[in-house]
Amino acid sequence: VRGRWAVVGADPDAAGLALRIVGVDVVEFADLAGARAAFAAGEQPPDYVLVSVAGAPAAGALDGPDGADPAGRPRGGASPADVTTLLAEETLAGATVVAVTQRAVAVTPNAVVGPEAAENLDPAAGPEAAADLGLEDARDLDLDPGLDLAAAQAWEQLRAALLDEPKRLVLVDVDGSEAAFQTLPTALALARDEGETQLAVRDSTVLLPRLARPASDGPARLGPSDPDGLGPAGEGTWTRRLAEAAEDERAKLLRALVVTDTAAVLGHDDAEAIDDDAEFADLGVDSLAAVQLRNRLGAATGLQLAPTVTFDHPTPASLAAFVGEELIRAADARSRRPDIADGGSRHGPITALFRALGAADRYDEAGGVIGLASVLRETFDAAAVAENTPQAARLGGGATLPRIVCFPALSAISGPHEYARFGNLLRGERDVLVPRSPGYAEDDRLPDSAETYVHLLAETVVPWVGSDPFVLVGRSMGGTIAYAVAHRLEQLGLQPAGLALVDSYPLEAATLEGLREWWLAAMLRGMLDRIEQYQMVWSDSSLTTMGGYIRLFDGWRPPPLRSPVLLLRATEPIPGTIIDPTGARDWRAFWPGASDVVDVPGDHFTILEDHCATTVAAISTWIDGLAWSGHDTDRENQ
Structure with a gap:
């Protein structure tokens, strides 16, 4: 891999010089x-952009030449957010971004991440220390106190970024040696041939990922970010190893992966x-932990x-089985269309x-x-509701009593996960149901009207609540949906005990004086911030689903509700x-006809995140x- 390289930012490891030497x-x-x-002035765009990623999480270091940031990162040192900025740069659309960390990952199966390794896990410590790690002998332990925990966290975030840009981003961890940088072109060629997007270079040796998990009969010692071990090039990727493993061994490997990552988060x-x-x-997996595990x-x-x-797969065992099925599906898709990445x-x-x-x-x-764009999506009518209703999540x-039915916000990253912490807090107290909205999967169809959509949701709620009293809850635009469903249920003779709107604004908020200047931009910017912060999956399908529901409810106004x-x-x-x-216009959420108004800590997003309790x-x-x-508020007393 030669081509033209651009090295962006400060270059303390002399990567540019090392590349010129070869x-x-x-x-x-x-x-x-x-x-x-x-590039705007006509400079030839590069084939590769190399950026050194420091451990500090602050963003923006690549945007200007000012001095070190508060975390002490060298001038020009990048963060994972800076790498995302590079990937979004239009002038670099044809370039591969090579994000380089230094000593962020362990390169042997038994490596222990963290400076405490040398103090607490001396190879001479004896059989007890070895047993604690599931090893026969402490001398089998690869102590690497030089591993950088901050860089390991950056590596973890960069790995998540691969979900968005699997064909344009390559992660490389080096040991800081000049030989490692001189080996980069060869390393990238090897990675390309092996279909890899993450690798390590130690001196002039190229290492590619392999499964390096503890044996099933021994405990796993996890570092704060638990970077995978890396093995010599040619040992194969996760997908290849799993495909080559016998069925029972593959199941064990996947269970070890899910269990270890669950423990880590x-x-x-x-x-x-x-x-x-x-x-x-x-196990305590809330909305944030669920995203991190994903x-x-x-x-x-x-x-x-x-x-x-x-x-969808609520236990580590069921999730491991699903991941195995998806790997087989992805391998089958690649065999039919080799240009499709995992x-x-x-x-x-x-x-x-x-x-x-x-x-x-x-x-x-x-x-x-x-x-x-949502107009181009395939739709279904009221007669086809049953076959287009996704399975609701029960939390x-x-x-x-009453039972609680929760409606997500209908953004491009919405879903039952928004109420994970909410459900955990009510665990052992109340039943919580979160209906899903069709459209987020690529093969989903959208309802052809607001009436069809509300009918679908009502058909989900009615059999679940039965004759029990229930309350509806909706957050953000989910409040509009909850209100519309409440009205529909009242028409059917099934009156909710109440309706709680979590920081919901009426749909016309974006057009009202005092709100139109900022409301829509702030909400969408907040969504994009969360996509980056939590590495959320979004797509053309989820965006057009969001746009489709907004379009269906255009002009909708809340009817009277009992x-x-x-x-x-x-x-x-x-x-x-x-x-x-002046205080003449209130920025806070409002809803016409609300019978009770309660202020709660947090902002529009964090009231169901950090301040969910x-x-x-x-x-x-x-x-x-x-x-x-x-009156008979417990079903067991009825």
Whole structure:
């Protein structure tokens, strides 16, 4: 791999010089701003962009030549967010971004990550220390106190970024030697031939990923970010090893992967803490942990897994079986279409255009694009509701009434995972149901009208609640949906005990004076921030689903409702909120006809994330005060 290389940012490891020594055409830029200016002025775009990634998480270091950041990262050192910026740069659309970390990953199966390794796990410590690690002899332990934990975290985030850009991003971990940088062109050629996107170079030796997990009969010692071990080039990728393994061995490998990664995201020191037949909710996997687990599994296997995967497959054992099925499916797809990467990137022209419009702060146009594109989606009518209804997710679990039905926000990254923490907090107390909306999968059809959609959701709710009292909850635009479903149920003679709207604004908010200047842009920017922060999966399908539902409810206004309505308002503005200094216009959520209004800590997003406990407490207190409360409120007493 020769071609033309650009080295962007400070170059403390002399990568540019090392590449020139082996005959590579190199151009260097102090920062991304300089690279942008040069390419805009006609500089020939490179084939490869090399950027050194430091361990500090702060973003923006590539955008200017100012000094070190507060975390002490050298001038020009990049973060994973900076790498995402490079990938989105239009002038570099044809280039492969090579993100280089230094000593971020272990390169042997028994390596222990962390500076505490040398202190606590001396090879001379004896058989007890070895037994703690599932090793026959402590001398089998590869102590590597030089591993950089901050860089390991950056590597983990970069692996998740591969889900979005599997064909344009390559991760390389080096040992800092000049020989390692001189080996880069050869290493990339090897990786390309092997179909790899992550590798390590130690001196002049190229190492490619392989499964390096603890034996099933011994505990696993996990570092904070648990980077996979790496083995010599040619030993094969995850997909290849699993495909070549016998069926029973493949199942064991996958269970070890899921259990180990589950332990890691939950902060356990060893995988023995995880029962692979226990439900993720019982293990303590909330919405954030579910996303982190999804990211780790996706990065390890190359599969693009949905954020709801732990709801669809609620135990480590069932998730491992699903991942195995998906790997077989992906291998079959590649055999028929070799150009498709594992899992396939579902980003297409709509996602690219939406991202570009967002980067230019043109959110009105971005919303218009996804609404217009949604018209091209296949649809179904009321007669076809049954075969187009996704299975709802059941959370919580308890005998206290009323039951709770929750509706997600209907953004491009929405789904039952939004209520994972909500359900965990009510576990053992109340049953919680989260209906799913069709459209997020590529082969889904969208409802042909708001009436069809509301009918689908009502048909999901009615058999689940039966004759039990129930409350509907909706967050953001999910509040509009919850209200519409409540009205439909009232028409059917099934009145909800109440309706709680979690920081919901009426749909016309984006057009109202005092809100239209900031509301839509702030909401979409918040969504994009979460996509980057949590490495959420989004696609043309999820964007047009979001646009489609907004289009279906265009002009909808809340009809009169007999059920009491609670509006929960966030007390903190999200970035981009314009606050009227005179106080004449209130930036906070509002809803016409709300019978009760309660302010809760957090902003529009964090009231169901960091501050979910106070939100649940507010809803529970309100439910306890409803008129029916106190009359046979436990099913076991009925």
